[in-house]
Each structure stands twice: as structure tokens, then as C-alpha cells.
Amino acid sequence: MQNTRFIRAKSLLLALSALVGLVSLTGCNHAITNLTPSVLAENPSQIYTISTRVKPDAPEVVPGSLLVRIIIDGQSFDMKKSALGRDIYEFEYQLPAGRAEIAYYFLINYKYVHQGVVNAREEFSDVVRSNIVGRYVLSLETNRGPVGARISVLGRGFTAQDTVTFDGTSARTVYDSPTSISFFVPAVESGRNYKVEIAGANGTSAVGTFRVDSTALTVSPTSLALTRGQVQELTFTLTTPAPTGGLLLDVTTDAPDSVIMPEVVVPAGSTSATVSITGGKPGSGSLFLKGFGEGEIAVPVTVK
Incomplete structure (x- = not known):
């Protein structure tokens, strides 16, 4: 009877150990950090850089064993080390014609040493998305001025429906061309900074920070x-x-x-x-x- 209990207990421990081992081998891990903006400015080549920072969640990773891949459009692609910094990997993605959104996730495989034994591990990120927008801001003519001043914004993809806002307060906006719009600083409190954005059919785009100066x-x-x-x-x-x-x-x-x-x-x-x-x-x-x-x-x- 005691032997039977011992065998059952041993079997249970083995099952739990196997389960723990399975969890450690694969799963969604926060050691993978997406560095790609959720909004990407449209460009003529339609090639976009997707990047991530990878820090394997293991104390002793076997050198040269780390493989970083991106899963996109149902396909797996190897990512290359970036010159931007340590642990950063990149992939140059050619966006298919007619698409305005990219959905993807990252997958890493590596080996690590635990108690003298070499183990294999696989980890993956959540699915993330980036939207391609035709409007983006290149520069703000100036970052300060009085109420009523006319300020130009240079960029691309502007439309007559775009409106400039100061912390949510609409400013009188003038559509000059697809590459330029102007706005008049609204009658807001002077002597402080405001978050300036452009809102319209193409969504909301950040312009920058503008300080409203006092004028008598x-x-x-x-x-x-x-x-x-x-x-x-x-x-x-x-x-x-x-x-x-x-x-x-x-x-x-x-x-x-x-x-x-x-x-x-x-x-x-x-x-x-x-x-x-x-x-x-x-x-x-x-x-x-x-x-x-x-x-x-x-x-x-x-x-x-």
C-alpha cells in the first residue's frame, strides 16, 4: 500500500515537473519589446523598418544560439541585428500594394544552461499592429508666438478637412496645399505650453509643443x-x-x-x-x- 502511494506521488511530481518544463520552453514573454511605432508615415518605396529589443529571460544563454524572427503575413523571416544598439533587431518589410496596416509578432529561439544542462526555449510576443498614414508632419515654422499669429506647418498628405488643435482647442486652420497648412494661434491662456495636433480624415498626428506668448x-x-x-x-x-x-x-x-x-x-x-x-x-x-x-x-x- 505504501509503495503504491509512493509510486502515485512520484508520478504526480513527474507530471508537474513536465508541465513546468513545458511552460518554460514556450510562451508569451515580456523580454521581447516592440520598438516599432503604431503609426508609420507613408513613403514612396513602401518599405518599413520593424524593430524589436530582445533580452532572453534566462540567466545563461548559450552564445550564438539566439534566433530572432518575425511572423508577418503568415510567413517567418529572420531579423538582423541593428546598428542602433545592443539587443535590437530589425526587419525591412515591403508593404503589399493597397495595404495600410501591418500585423505581426516576434518569435525567438535560444539555448540556455541550467544546473549544467543545456535546454532549448522558445518565446513569442503579442500580436502588434502598425498603421500607415499618408499624412505626416515634417516641421513647425516656429514653436512659440502670440495669440492670433499665423503659423505654417510643413509635411505631407494634408487635406482641407484637417484642423489644428491646442490641447484639444480648435484653431482656425488654413489649407495651403497637400504639403503645407497654416493655423492662427487660438485665444488661449498665454504664458504656457500647449500640445499641438492635427486632426482629420487621416486620423490625428502630433505636431509638437507650442508656447503662447503674452502680448499687450x-x-x-x-x-x-x-x-x-x-x-x-x-x-x-x-x-x-x-x-x-x-x-x-x-x-x-x-x-x-x-x-x-x-x-x-x-x-x-x-x-x-x-x-x-x-x-x-x-x-x-x-x-x-x-x-x-x-x-x-x-x-x-x-x-x-
Whole structure:
């Protein structure tokens, strides 16, 4: 009876050992790190570099035994060591025509020594995906400027539907060409940095970081009293000349039926702009301007 129990216990231990050994021989391992961006800019050759960092999860790997492969499109390809750094491997992938997504995973095989015995191990990564986008940003004309400044972005694949955002706040965007768009710095709080992105049909692309500088501005006269149809001039004056491209002043009002006015742009190199304000329907409200100094500039308007 005791011998039977001993045999059963021994069999159970052997089964558990085999299971542990099986788990150690194959499995998904975090020692494989994908270094390929999830979004890749489209290029004319349609060849994309897929890279990974491999650090086998074993204390003593047999030299020369490591084989790194990529499984893509149902095929296995050997990866080569990269000149970018130690433990980094690369594969040059030719994207088939008409494809805009790459799905793949990494597979490694190697031998290691444990308690004087040479063992074989296989590990693999999760399936990862990279999307090919036709739009990408090459450069931002400048990384700082005041509210209202017109800034150019150079790149490729821009469309008329693209919109520039500052931490999610939409900026007035001008489509210049497939390789260039411009935006006017929106009326956001000055003196801080903002994350700038382009959103549109091709997804969202990072542009960079933009710092909004503070600029002082005065308005004269400081209030308006008009009759219906009467015209009065309003002058906006900066303390420094407007930058290249001019400075757009995003003037808003809470009395749109009472105030008729054109867009206000201070020309490049100038310090002021004067526009004509026409009285509309009788009413009262204000003209508002944000982003210049602390708080908000308000010009009271009354139309009788």
C-alpha cells in the first residue's frame, strides 16, 4: 500500500515537473519589446523598418544560439541585428500594394544552461499592429508666438478637412496645399505650453509643443455708442509689431445683431489696425478679445 502511494506521488511530481518544463520552453514573454511605432508615415518605396529589443529571460544563454524572427503575413523571416544598439533587431518589410496596416509578432529561439544542462526555449510576443498614414508632419515654422499669429506647418498628405488643435482647442486652420497648412494661434491662456495636433480624415498626428506668448493690446475708443446705420472707427494697438503673416484678432460679441464689423488683422510689421463698426439692430452688448494680457478685453457697445 505504501509503495503504491509512493509510486502515485512520484508520478504526480513527474507530471508537474513536465508541465513546468513545458511552460518554460514556450510562451508569451515580456523580454521581447516592440520598438516599432503604431503609426508609420507613408513613403514612396513602401518599405518599413520593424524593430524589436530582445533580452532572453534566462540567466545563461548559450552564445550564438539566439534566433530572432518575425511572423508577418503568415510567413517567418529572420531579423538582423541593428546598428542602433545592443539587443535590437530589425526587419525591412515591403508593404503589399493597397495595404495600410501591418500585423505581426516576434518569435525567438535560444539555448540556455541550467544546473549544467543545456535546454532549448522558445518565446513569442503579442500580436502588434502598425498603421500607415499618408499624412505626416515634417516641421513647425516656429514653436512659440502670440495669440492670433499665423503659423505654417510643413509635411505631407494634408487635406482641407484637417484642423489644428491646442490641447484639444480648435484653431482656425488654413489649407495651403497637400504639403503645407497654416493655423492662427487660438485665444488661449498665454504664458504656457500647449500640445499641438492635427486632426482629420487621416486620423490625428502630433505636431509638437507650442508656447503662447503674452502680448499687450489696447482698444480705442474703450466703448461705442451708435445709432442704427451709424459708422464709427475702432483701433486696435499692439505694443510690438505684428509677426510675419500678420496677427488675427479673434473679436467676438454677445450682440451679433447689433454690431456689424469686418475681420480684424494687424498687418505684418504694423502695430495697429483700424476697422469700421456699423450699428445694426437696437440693443447692447460688448466686443470681447481674449489672449492679450490677463483676463478678457471688453468694449461695451450700445446701439439705439
